[in-house]
Amino acid sequence: xxxxxxxxxxxxxxxxxxxxxxxxxxxxxxxxxxxxxxxxxxxxxxxxxxxxxxxxxxxxxxxxxxxxxxxxxxxxxxxxxxxxxxxxxxxxxxxxxxxxxxxxxxxxxxxxxxxxxxxxxxxxxxxxxxxxxxxxxxxxxxxxxxxxxxxxxxxxxxxxxxxxxxxxxxxxxxxxxxxxxxxxxxxxxxxxxxxxxxxxxxxxxxxxxxxxxxxxxxxxxxxxxxxxxxxxxxxxxxxxxxxxxxxxxxxxxxxxxxxxxxxxxxxxxxxxxxxxxxxxxxxxxxxxxxxxxxxxxxxxxxxxxxxxxxxxxxxxxxxxxxxxxxxxxxxxxxxxxxxxxxxxxxxxxxxxxxxxxxxxxxxxxxxxxxxxxxxxxxxxxxxxxxxxxxxxxxxxxxxxxxxx
Amino acid sequence: xxxxxxxxxxxxxxxxxxxxxxxxxxxxxxxxxxxxxxxxxxxxxxxxxxxxxxxxxxxxxxxxxxxxxxxxxxxxxxxxxxxxxxxxxxxxxxxxxxxxxxxxxxxxxxxxxxxxxxxxxxxx
Numbered sequence: 001x002x003x004x005x006x007x008x009x010x011x012x013x014x015x016x017x018x019x020x021x022x023x024x025x026x027x028x029x030x031x032x033x034x035x036x037x038x039x040x041x042x043x044x045x046x047x048x049x050x051x052x053x054x055x056x057x058x059x060x061x062x063x064x065x066x067x068x069x070x071x072x073x074x075x076x077x078x079x080x081x082x083x084x085x086x087x088x089x090x091x092x093x094x095x096x097x098x099x100x101x102x103x104x105x106x107x108x109x110x111x112x113x114x115x116x117x118x119x120x121x122x123x124x125x126x127x128x129x130x131x132x133x134x135x136x137x138x139x140x141x142x143x144x145x146x147x148x149x150x151x152x153x154x155x156x157x158x159x160x161x162x163x164x165x166x167x168x169x170x171x172x173x174x175x176x177x178x179x180x181x182x183x184x185x186x187x188x189x190x191x192x193x194x195x196x197x198x199x200x201x202x203x204x205x206x207x208x209x210x211x212x213x214x215x216x217x218x219x220x221x222x223x224x225x226x227x228x229x230x231x232x233x234x235x236x237x238x239x240x241x242x243x244x245x246x247x248x249x250x251x252x253x254x255x256x257x258x259x260x261x262x263x264x265x266x267x268x269x270x271x272x273x274x275x276x277x278x279x280x281x282x283x284x285x286x287x288x289x290x291x292x293x294x295x296x297x298x299x300x301x302x303x304x305x306x307x308x309x310x311x312x313x314x315x316x317x318x319x320x321x322x323x324x325x326x327x328x329x330x331x332x333x334x335x336x337x338x339x340x341x342x343x344x345x346x347x348x349x350x351x352x353x354x355x356x357x358x359x360x361x362x363x364x365x366x367x368x369x370x371x372x373x374x375x376x377x378x379x380x381x382x383x384x385x386x387x388x389x390x391x392x393x394x395x396x397x398x399x400x401x402x403x404x
Numbered sequence: 405x406x407x408x409x410x411x412x413x414x415x416x417x418x419x420x421x422x423x424x425x426x427x428x429x430x431x432x433x434x435x436x437x438x439x440x441x442x443x444x445x446x447x448x449x450x451x452x453x454x455x456x457x458x459x460x461x462x463x464x465x466x467x468x469x470x471x472x473x474x475x476x477x478x479x480x481x482x483x484x485x486x487x488x489x490x491x492x493x494x495x496x497x498x499x500x501x502x503x504x505x506x507x508x509x510x511x512x513x514x515x516x517x518x519x520x521x522x523x524x525x526x527x528x
Contacts, residue, residue, distance in 0.1 A: 186417055190424055190513045191420055193512065193514060
């Protein structure tokens with residue numbers, strides 16, 4: 001079947017022209033942009049298939065109409081006509097617009113108007129091309145969101161690095177202060193000892209002097225904690241029985257436990273050994289149990305202390321480490337106290353963070369615990385429910401007793 | 405006459421130790437740092453040195469080494485406040501380098517004096 005095409009303006013030679021036309025028509029129709037040809041009366045003379053599809057109007061009903069008929073009088077007078085006129089004056093005009101298309105909702109477009117000249121240079125038509133850039137825009141938006149996220153992560157990392165450096169500096173400072181503190185304590189205790197020698201025994205004055213010495217003893221244990229914090233890990237480690245130290249610390253705590261609090265123990269195995277400084281381990285257990293008791297202050301409650309052995313393979317996902325030991329001692333401290341707030345939870349291992357009133361604790365305890373545990377290649381986890389209680393889980397790598 | 409060389413950079417602490425030693429009838433030669441300690445050491449009359457470990461200008465370890473060279477039989481008690489390097493490290497090092505006893509601040513004066521008397525009796 002022969003196809004007859006409309007004669008174009010240009011005089012053609014017949015067959016080759018119609019083939020050319022057909023091919024170019026196809027090119028125009030298959031473009032993903034909306035393409036239209038508009039004359040100097042602002043009327044559509046040709047529109048491509050993408051145009052008619054997007055508007056859901058057959059070309060027969062568009063040709064001869066103006067953009068005003070399609071987009072409305074106001075939009076035409078205000079936005080479209082001025083740009084068309086600029087194009088007819090010889091300029092290529094480009095701008096961005098967003099339309100609500102019947103087919104796919106709100107889309108973003110780049111619109112361009114290009115003048116078409118006759119052989120003599122007179123502008124008779126323009127080609128309007130509307131290019132959908134909605135996907136481009138959203139991927140640009142996604143990229144800039146990613147960049148922002150990346151920047152946020154960088155800043156977060158820098159902050160953590162700064163915090164780590166501050167912590168290190170704090171440690172060094174703390175160490176230096178502890179040194180000076182010990183000098184002062186030595187002076188106080190030295191003179192007090194001499195006073196005790198001078199004062200009559202059993203006198204009220206000698207009693208007071210003894211109290212001074214007791215206080216110095218307490219101050220000394222505090223500076224030791226500070227030093228542990230600042231030094232982190234140059235302590236002497238040895239093969240230590242966790243069960244033994246745990247039992248000792250429980251006995252120590254039991255003495256100061258109010259009658260309405262029950263201490264339950266589930267020590268599965270006595271023969272669990274870890275590489276640790278026994279005194280440090282004792283202090284860690286003491287610290288965690290003291291915290292538990294304080295959480296239950298004033299009411300009845302239960303402190304459950306457990307010791308078990310767990311395979312490293314079961315913990316791999318929880319322990320964010322490269323090297324997971326074959327077995328771990330799992331020491332648990334569970335209380336039925338007031339629990340820890342979610343907001344507080346983030347900070348409990350920070351040095352000097354405390355929820356207690358002034359004078360009732362320095363806030364060094366848990367940060368020292370955390371530091372010591374890390375130094376032993378262990379991990380400490382905490383979970384809590386407000387008014388239900390708190391659970392601390394301590395994991396320490398098990399070592400084989402060298403006697404075995 | 406037992407003379408004790410007391411080396412301590414913390415002046416108030418040095419004053420307290422001097423008084424404590426003097427109460428026991430010891431003769432005390434004082435030094436504020438390692439350099440002074442080495443300068444004031446009289447091998448003939450000094451039988452015991454009590455020295456802090458961490459001091460400016462020639463710290464305690466150097467003092468111990470130098471004085472041992474001059475008088476191998478002198479008794480040395482090392483004391484330390486910890487902090488900068490950790491008492492654990494310094495004190496074991498001090499022992500390894502020739503201190504006869506080590507004390508970590510704050511120590512009991514009674515125990516220090518007891519050790520001092522013990523070391524000096526052995527000498528005699």
